[in-house]
């Protein structure tokens with residue numbers, strides 16, 4: 312069931328000239344879904360969320376909740392709970408008073424309010440914290456109070472704007488797990504704004520990746536990771552190797568590309584890709600799906616290691632790789648830096664041989680069509 316609908320929504324600010332902060336955004340969000348707006352700073356995600364909340368009205372387009380038009384409805388008539396980056400708690404009130412605030416405004420009876428506040432605090436694992444002052448809590452606890460305050464009014468929708476940005480790395484991971492648990496338990500439709508792709512991947516049912524006010528792709532974490540729509544999404548979500556290679560043959564959902572060695576590999580492709588033999592395709596391969604092979608392997612790309620980073624779990628190799636090399640010399644003696652075109656690639660491997668170091672020449676085997684994907688420019 313569709314809960315939230317944005318139809319051709321745009322927002323232009325008077326001061327910012329011609330550029331739209333949000334440009335023709337179409338989204339549908341299901342009931343109970345945890346939906347994330349993800350993108351770099353300035354891409355328009357906060358503006359989009361604020362239009363859903365009612366703090367800004369769109370310059371064009373419509374917003375519907377459960378089929379009902381709310382495009383120009385005041386924020387307090389929309390029944391949404393908000394959680395912000397800076398908590399926005401009242402520092403002079405206790406935890407319980409903060410959580411109870413929305414109930415007081417709604418004229419819920421004192422006894423009912425006390426019960427619901429206790430329930431909400433239990434839900435965010437802060438039982439017994441009611442009498443404490445806000446400044447006696449850690450950042451993570453304060454953010455959980457903010458979440459309890461948003462949830463206690465039983466909103467039809469939860470809107471969260473970078474709620475974890477002020478927390479340190481470890482607390483951020485713990486709190487994101489907590490937020491998702493609480494959201495699952497309450498079943499509240501949620502829209503979450505972040506610029507952190509790992510957070511988006513870990514938490515979301517679906518993600519809308521935004522750039523320059525436009526939605527670049529909407530999909531599950533697995534879809535945006537393994538089937539990025541374009542080079543921006545491929546590079547913004549995790550690391551990716553985006554290579555430019557000639558097309559040997561093209562079918563509806565598969566494109567065969569030619570390696571500099573003359574060998575071919577098949578890449579998965581979205582329907583309607585429009586590529587034909589002789590075109591140049593952009594293919595994306597995640598670093599952990601590229602494998603190291605012998606430098607003399609005829610079906611491999613040839614690269615030279617420029618950096619080695621051991622991260623504990625994996626070793627990241629950065630390499631200069633020949634991606635266009637028309638030389639006809641023997642593969643084994645062909646040198647990466649003797650002409651042709653070079654592309655920087657990264658490989659992440661769990662068990663890279665320790666002897667591999669900067670300057671070494673290696674072969675790189677691209678993944679099969681399951682994990683090699685054609686992207687739009």
Ligand SMILES: Nc1ncnc2c1ncn2[C@@H]1O[C@H](COP(=O)(O)OP(=O)(O)OP(=O)(O)O)[C@@H](O)[C@H]1O
Pocket residue numbers: 324325326327331332333350351352353354355356357358359506
């Ligand atoms: N009130 C405003 N007046 C004028 N321009 C604005 C206003 N709010 C946002 N903008 C502009 O709109 C664009 C989108 O901003 P927005 O805050 O939505 O981006 P964002 O993706 O949330 O970025 P961040 O992660 O930095 O908050 C930016 O270019 C920004 O400068």
